[in-house]
Amino acid sequence: MSATSHARPSVVSQALARDRLGVPSVIMFALTAAAPLMVVGALVSSAWGWVGVTGFPLAFVIIAVVLALFSFGYVAMSRHITNAGAFYSYISQGLGRPLGVGGSLVALLAYNLLQIGLYGAFGFFASVILAEKADLTVDWWILALALWLVVAVLGLLRVDVNSKVLMVLLGAELIAVTIFDFIFLSNPAEGGVSLEPWTWGSLKDAAGPAFAVAVTAFVGFEAAPVFAEEARSKNRTVALATFLGLAVMVVSYAVTSWAAAVSIGVDATVPMAQTPEIAQAGGPFFPTLAEKGGAWAADLGLILLTTSIAAAALSYHNTTARYAFALGRERVLPAFFGRTRARSGAPAAGSVFQTLIALAVLVLFAVQGWDPMLNLFFWLGTSGGVGVLFLVFATSLSVIFYFVKDTRGEGAWARLIAPILSTVALGYIIWLVVDNFGGLLGFQPGTENAAVWAFPAAYGAVAVIGIVWALILRVTNRQDYDSIGLGARANTARADAPDYASQQS
Amino acid sequence: MLLADDFFLIAHDDRDGRSRLSQRAVELGLAGAMLGELVLEQRIVCEGDRLRIISREPPSDPLAHTNLATMIAETQHREIRTWLLFLGQTAVDAVGQRLARVGLVEQTQVRRLLRSSTRWVATDINLPAGRVVRLRRLLTGHEPMRVADTTLAGLADATGLSGHVLWDTDQSSVRRLQQAVSALPPPLRDLILQVESAVGDAVLSQRG
Numbered sequence: 001m002s003a004t005s006h007a008r009p010s011v012v013s014q015a016l017a018r019d020r021l022g023v024p025s026v027i028m029f030a031l032t033a034a035a036p037l038m039v040v041g042a043l044v045s046s047a048w049g050w051v052g053v054t055g056f057p058l059a060f061v062i063i064a065v066v067l068a069l070f071s072f073g074y075v076a077m078s079r080h081i082t083n084a085g086a087f088y089s090y091i092s093q094g095l096g097r098p099l100g101v102g103g104s105l106v107a108l109l110a111y112n113l114l115q116i117g118l119y120g121a122f123g124f125f126a127s128v129i130l131a132e133k134a135d136l137t138v139d140w141w142i143l144a145l146a147l148w149l150v151v152a153v154l155g156l157l158r159v160d161v162n163s164k165v166l167m168v169l170l171g172a173e174l175i176a177v178t179i180f181d182f183i184f185l186s187n188p189a190e191g192g193v194s195l196e197p198w199t200w201g202s203l204k205d206a207a208g209p210a211f212a213v214a215v216t217a218f219v220g221f222e223a224a225p226v227f228a229e230e231a232r233s234k235n236r237t238v239a240l241a242t243f244l245g246l247a248v249m250v251v252s253y254a255v256t257s258w259a260a261a262v263s264i265g266v267d268a269t270v271p272m273a274q275t276p277e278i279a280q281a282g283g284p285f286f287p288t289l290a291e292k293g294g295a296w297a298a299d300l301g302l303i304l305l306t307t308s309i310a311a312a313a314l315s316y317h318n319t320t321a322r323y324a325f326a327l328g329r330e331r332v333l334p335a336f337f338g339r340t341r342a343r344s345g346a347p348a349a350g351s352v353f354q355t356l357i358a359l360a361v362l363v364l365f366a367v368q369g370w371d372p373m374l375n376l377f378f379w380l381g382t383s384g385g386v387g388v389l390f391l392v393f394a395t396s397l398s399v400i401f402y403f404v405k406d407t408r409g410e411g412a413w414a415r416l417i418a419p420i421l422s423t424v425a426l427g428y429i430i431w432l433v434v435d436n437f438g439g440l441l442g443f444q445p446g447t448e449n450a451a452v453w454a455f456p457a458a459y460g461a462v463a464v465i466g467i468v469w470a471l472i473l474r475v476t477n478r479q480d481y482d483s484i485g486l487g488a489r490a491n492t493a494r495a496d497a498p499d500y501a502s503q504q505s
Numbered sequence: 506m507l508l509a510d511d512f513f514l515i516a517h518d519d520r521d522g523r524s525r526l527s528q529r530a531v532e533l534g535l536a537g538a539m540l541g542e543l544v545l546e547q548r549i550v551c552e553g554d555r556l557r558i559i560s561r562e563p564p565s566d567p568l569a570h571t572n573l574a575t576m577i578a579e580t581q582h583r584e585i586r587t588w589l590l591f592l593g594q595t596a597v598d599a600v601g602q603r604l605a606r607v608g609l610v611e612q613t614q615v616r617r618l619l620r621s622s623t624r625w626v627a628t629d630i631n632l633p634a635g636r637v638v639r640l641r642r643l644l645t646g647h648e649p650m651r652v653a654d655t656t657l658a659g660l661a662d663a664t665g666l667s668g669h670v671l672w673d674t675d676q677s678s679v680r681r682l683q684q685a686v687s688a689l690p691p692p693l694r695d696l697i698l699q700v701e702s703a704v705g706d707a708v709l710s711q712r713g
Contacts, residue, residue, distance in 0.1 A: 012575070013582075019594065229706070230712065318711075325705070325708055325709070326705075326709055329705050338705070340530075340704070342526055342665045342666060342668055342669060343525060343526065345526065345527030345529065345708060346708075488703075489705070491701050491702055491705075492554065492702050
């Protein structure tokens with residue numbers, strides 16, 4: 001800023017610079033979105049059977065390239081807007097406030113689905129561990145409710161898992177995954193190490209569903225711009241953190257999903273994943289790991305997997321609560337969502353709201369006896385990922401429109417070329433996903449099931465509700481409408497209206 | 506009583522001196538109150554998200570004097586947000602020491618696990634409670650509100666303390682508070698809005 005132009009160093013600038021986040025903290029935060037064991041051990045392991053292809057390594061690479069293209073414009077725009085942590089701020093300021101509100105409700109739904117889905121996987125894998133190690137039979141939903149309770153309390157106390165703790169967990173996961181990759185690749189199935197999972201041929205039968213799974217795996221890559229205003233050298237830090245996060249994710253996800261398929265046998269993976277007893281055990285990943293690497297490897301993997309899921313559940317819970325908080329400040333949601341719990345400063349109403357939704361869903365699944373892995377983890381999780389895909393697409397489009405009005409000193413690549421390329425690619429991926437949504441949920445083509453249209457329809461419905469609500473606000477409360485997309489700064493925009501003058505007269 | 510002193514007493518537990526708010530919220534509230542003192546003393550005005558110095562005459566209070574002198578020296582920093590963050594860094598100790606000099610609070614060291622932290626505990630337990638009751642009486646409409654009182658109430662609301670002050674009252678007191686704040690002179694109203702949005706940004710960016 002202007003501090004450099006002064007001969008005398010500014011006391012204020014120096015004091016504030018000390019308080020800003022350095023490059024390592026922002027990178028650490030961005031990296032903790034990666035969860036290789038959860039993605040391969042739970043998500044891909046289930047997806048082999050339900051989606052029915054092995055081409056996930058290629059799907060991860062393609063999605064990573066598209067998201068990296070997207071990130072150029074995304075990071076560029078994050079430098080210019082307030083509330084840079086939320087997709088709907090970008091949409092509000094690029095495509096207009098009605099679409100922004102629609103996007104905000106899509107985001108709330110998507111993050112809720114992602115968070116609640118994790119309870120299914122946690123309950124399932126924790127009950128597997130208890131059954132094998134302690135010979136205890138505990139229903140998945142009891143363990144899921146235990147985690148739910150912990151998340152509910154920590155959310156209100158505003159405990160975020162310390163990013164250093166998350167970094168240690170991630171480091172342990174990455175080391176474990178590397179060891180597992182070594183085990184897998186040195187014990188290939190008959191036929192040796194096959195490169196087939198990297199080819200389009202192994203993906204084309206269900207490319208849409210596989211892309212949806214891959215996008216779900218990358219959720220969290222969008223988090224670094226939260227620190228756009230807190231980072232020491234924000235131009236470099238946020239971009240570096242975002243790209244590094246994507247790189248770590250794509251390498252660990254793609255290589256591990258390839259190595260595991262090689263070890264199971266590329267041709268045998270899908271049939272094995274579809275046999276009932278393997279599907280019941282959460283897919284072929286851990287059984288194969290136990291067979292090829294020994295029980296210790298599978299045990300280590302399962303323990304790291306459950307801790308990783310628990311940490312992610314808390315992190316998504318807090319994300320959802322903060323989203324509701326920002327919307328409450330903007331009066332898109334009722335104002336009480338914009339209040340904090342005094343002692344902890346937690347966005348209390350948002351936290352309780354997410355907790356109650358999760359409880360309702362968990363009770364419903366427990367009472368109905370639905371499957372924790374397929375119905376809860378896989379359906380809700382990947383549907384949440386699809387919601388994020390819609391948001392990324394809309395945000396990508398927003399970047400183009402935002403910089404059309406004013407280039408704001410950004411280069412043509414970041415503000416125009418990369419966003420256009422990513423918008424086209426994301427649009428095509430969305431078409432593939434929606435066209436074969438039944439395939440994502442594990443149905444044969446042409447199957448009639450309410451779930452096939454219910455998830456996409458739910459996104460459409462909340463988007464329409466949001467747009468209508470924004471249009472109502474525009475007519476009834478212009479001040480609130482004008483402050484949409486500003487997050488916590490909504491109040492200052494609202495005050496620009498001549499409140500005081502009118503009361504004086 | 507000076508604005509920041511009052512805020513300090515309300516924002517801390519009257520018995521053990523523990524903060525009733527998250528650390529960042531206390532800091533921002535106290536910093537806002539220190540700026541508010543300078544606005545009330547007619548040394549600065551807040552206009553939107555910036556402040557302007559209107560008089561360089563040193564205020565009688567040494568802390569306010571120091572704050573104003575820093576602002577005069579740092580001509581390049583006129584954003585209210587910058588000053589809230591800067592003054593907030595030292596606000597708890599600065600205001601705590603000011604209260605300690607007149608004997609209203611005492612400094613105590615609290616040892617918890619490995620870290621020891623400083624707390625400021627009121628020497629007379631009735632004083633903080635009395636300040637809360639006084640503010641509450643004002644907000645429930647029992648006494649006329651002065652500009653300084655409304656500013657204090659506005660800062661308490663912006664930082665999340667209004668639940669503590671208005672613990673069992675109905676919506677009419679909350680509305681009365683909001684109306685009083687929006688009818689404040691613009692320099693004070695803008696200051697309160699800046700504090701509120703800074704507290705909200707701290708929630709969204711996950712900083713203490």
